[in-house]
Amino acid sequence: METIRWVERDRDHEAEWHSESGAPVPGRVVVADDTMTADAAMRLASRGTATLWRGDYHNARQLLKAMDRRIERRASPRQRGEVTFAGHRAERTQRATLMAHLVVELGPDRSLDLRRAPDVREACLAAYGPGSGPVVVALSELLGVIGAHQWQTKGVYVPALGASIHPAYGVFSPVRGEYIDLVANAPLAQPVPRTAFDLGTGTGVLAVVLAQRGVERVVATDINPRAVACARDNAQRLGVGDRVEAVEADLYPDGRADLVVCNPPWLPGEPTSDLEAGIYDPGSDMLRRFLSGLAEHLEPGGEGWLVISDLAEHLGLRAREELLGLIDDAGLEVVDRLETVPRHQRASDAKDSLHAARRAEVTSLWRLTVAQGRQSAR
Incomplete structure (x- = not known):
């Protein structure tokens, strides 16, 4: 103090x-x-x-x-x-x-x-x-x-849920719904995965989406205690509190899952406050640790879903080759990539100093699996 x-x-x-x-x-x-x-x-x-x-x-x-x-x-x-x-x-x-x-x-x-x-x-x-x-x-x-x-009181309506998410102060609000739609519509393995991890859960919106899609148990992690409490509250509000477990952890929880979802901060850079921690990822640390740890946290045949924008590429902060190199170095391979374009107001605001980059931005869900050689080595 x-x-x-x-x-x-x-x-x-x-x-x-x-x-x-x-x-x-x-x-x-x-x-x-x-x-x-x-x-x-x-x-x-x-x-x-x-x-x-x-x-x-x-x-x-x-x-x-x-x-x-x-x-x-x-x-x-x-x-x-x-x-x-x-x-x-x-x-x-x-x-x-x-x-x-x-x-x-x-x-x-x-x-x-x-x-x-x-x-x-x-x-x-x-x-x-x-x-x-x-x-x-x-x-x-x-x-x-x-x-x-x-x-927090009124909530943010999320079409993919047909309900509102209530973001607490200091927790990144899901105002950009396109990335949520990607998780809501990406093909799930059949039968539906029994277990999933949602890393860096924030409000818990993606964990709730997965639970509503039929995943029996979702472990939602966040390093921010405010986010853990917020995710727990939203899961209870939306009737999936018995299937979503929100825990405080620095990325991965213990054990393995059939599906691991991660929506890391999209821009490499140092946050100047806790409020910016959902926007900036110093040295792409969270992205790197998600990819490098994915193979050892996936059940055999499981998938990892990386949800990330290419805004950093348009701003010259990270090259696509760097991302592909991180995926390859982690012993992973890309099964598919689903894409969408932003719908937020700044993408069409010509007065925004980053307008050109925002207009060209694409948000993707990368479906990743353990490469065949790495899988057999396990």
Whole structure:
């Protein structure tokens, strides 16, 4: 636990500092209200000074939007038109860092004591758990917590399930349904596999799909405790809790399965927060470990399903030859590859700096088996 300190009305104050992105405690804090301008807030943020908001909640949101517009205008024409992945990430990181300097204080009960503020206690308790004292967080993070709680409460409708999945805060939401459709429609061996592993389960959506398709026992693993609890909750909600077992594990559980499904983060790169862990896979580590460990975790005649986009290839982050080499080195062979194109809004947004890569993106389900020589060696 880190502590943030400031002076307000000639008195020293302190609170717990919380940042999901791991941002350091601001070295200096200025208390501000509705008289604070966006230009002034930007100057403070540029110097590493946090603005602790005591004014109207809706005015704080407007101030955050105004800061965002100024950050956009400050970018050079080249930066605004940057199409490289490195430039895109650098711009987003800088933007997030500056905007995170507008902060608010939550009470010990996770309440937000600002004029016209909504009741955020339930959302904050779901994300952070109960508190023992006041805590200071970035307003941008708090807005994310509120939005995530709305998704968790309302759910995300998944056509392949004919039902909704309820993503918890900090768990990657299945808003891109095309990869789910691939798992829902890929041909299953006959008779239907008795056991399956779903590695990196997240919300548990793929584990539920497999259970609904008739798999008797699905072990869903994730290294994130929030995801394990979320997957367990969704399996229970959708009536397959008796067949889906969600466990905390670093990829593979013990034993073997007839079918192993893995949907690793699609982009090689270092996540800057736990929230990005579902997007970035450092050094393609999860992908490599899934492939290298597949043969020893498959029952004879079993299949591994790798669900992955080729966006990394279009961004120059990984070559197709590298993926094929990893498959070959693991003693695996490709039985089939099912493909689909993205349907999300950014794929058709010409203003997106990565538009060309997103427009060309293809998501695939690679059906893998143990190569014949490797199978006989077992």
